[in-house]
Amino acid sequence: MIKELEYHAAHDLKEALELAEQFGPRKRFLSGGTDMTVRLKEGLVKEDIIVDLSHVAELRFVREESGVVHVGAGATHADLSASPIVRQHGLALALAASRVGGPQIRNMGTIGGNVANASPAGDTIPALIVLDAVVSITSRTGTREVPIIDFFTGPGRSVLAAEELVTEFHFPATGPGELSAFGKLGARQAMTISTANVAFYFRIGGDRRIVEARIAFGSVAPTVVRAHKTEQMFCQLPPLLSWDAIRGAAQMAWKEVAPIDDLRATAVYRKEAVVGLLAEAAYEALASCWHER
């Protein structure tokens, strides 16, 4: 049973910002509702006022402008996985979105909700981190830009103030010689929160060496984490496609993640899993990248 709520639908961004300011910490936003509705049913929402953003068309877009990809907070996972722009210029994000829940969840759930939730298991988060995304946070008084890695302050917590909403994400469009990907392990194929996930970005030099690497893991720490030492290992790989070398580099992740035992998996399982996930996804991405060139 859901408690009785005061409900306000915002029809455009201006109205959303006014409602956010008016109700401040007494309200909670609703976008796709895939998380909120479940929480409401479980009695986990302390706020009594809902401000519905799902009718705000201005928040739902994907576009590329002078080498930067802009994704509206209201873009759904289905929008992102089907977007030619995201597929071409930020593949990790398209792949992450395509692995969220099942089709119905992807049709409703938004990237804004996924990030605002600040769950360590949120699938789009590692993808946004390796793409070096910036979050646009807007209130009635203006917009501030926060690098995605600085957005999270703990599990379920972020820098978002009560009168602010997430309006968009933007990141440099990946081009030739750059690749990104996402891999996920769950108990079932679909419809499940990750027991572990990984995203990475590599820039490949003319000599086939990785000259820049960003790697992020989800579900293995209180927040999604970047794996700087593992990135360095990948930058030291020889310029040939070797499973053993890639697997060896991925092994560094064992040291960089701090998973816990929980209902979904044990810590040791998760550590082994992230190494395997990263090695497999990286091998596959590098193989297809070299094949093309």
Add this chain to the structure above:
Amino acid sequence: MISEIRVAMKVNGTEYHVTTQTSRTLAEVLREDLGLLGTKIGCNKGECGACTVIMNGRSVTSCLVLAVQAEGAIITTIEGLAEGGKPSPLEQAFVEEGAVQCGFCTPGMVMSAEALLALNPHPSEAEIETALEGNLCRCTGYRKIVAAVQKASRGRE
């Protein structure tokens, strides 16, 4: 406190105005207020797909949609597929392929398949499997359901 709201939605071609508490889901309003009992409620938390309907052209689990969010929406439920009292070709294919056992998952399966075929009339087997990923069936083992969707696909333009 505005906890009762009037919502206008078009369901299976008919315009409805319902006054509902903000605490109710679309699944509840479809079943209890509109009497459309074909939409089932199984898990009631987005995991089984039994409550799947098509909202504005996309499959959604109606147990996760607050009824108030459906303002202005165009919705198709399982009851909206039959034409002139006859089952739709997709429903007919489910019957012919033996894709129904206890039947609890069937309305949701059919709606997910309908949403797929509307966007992609000739999906591959893998595309059918992906489209049905959000629908659980405890009885059939899924093969016959996929076969039914393939059969309906062959009959489409």
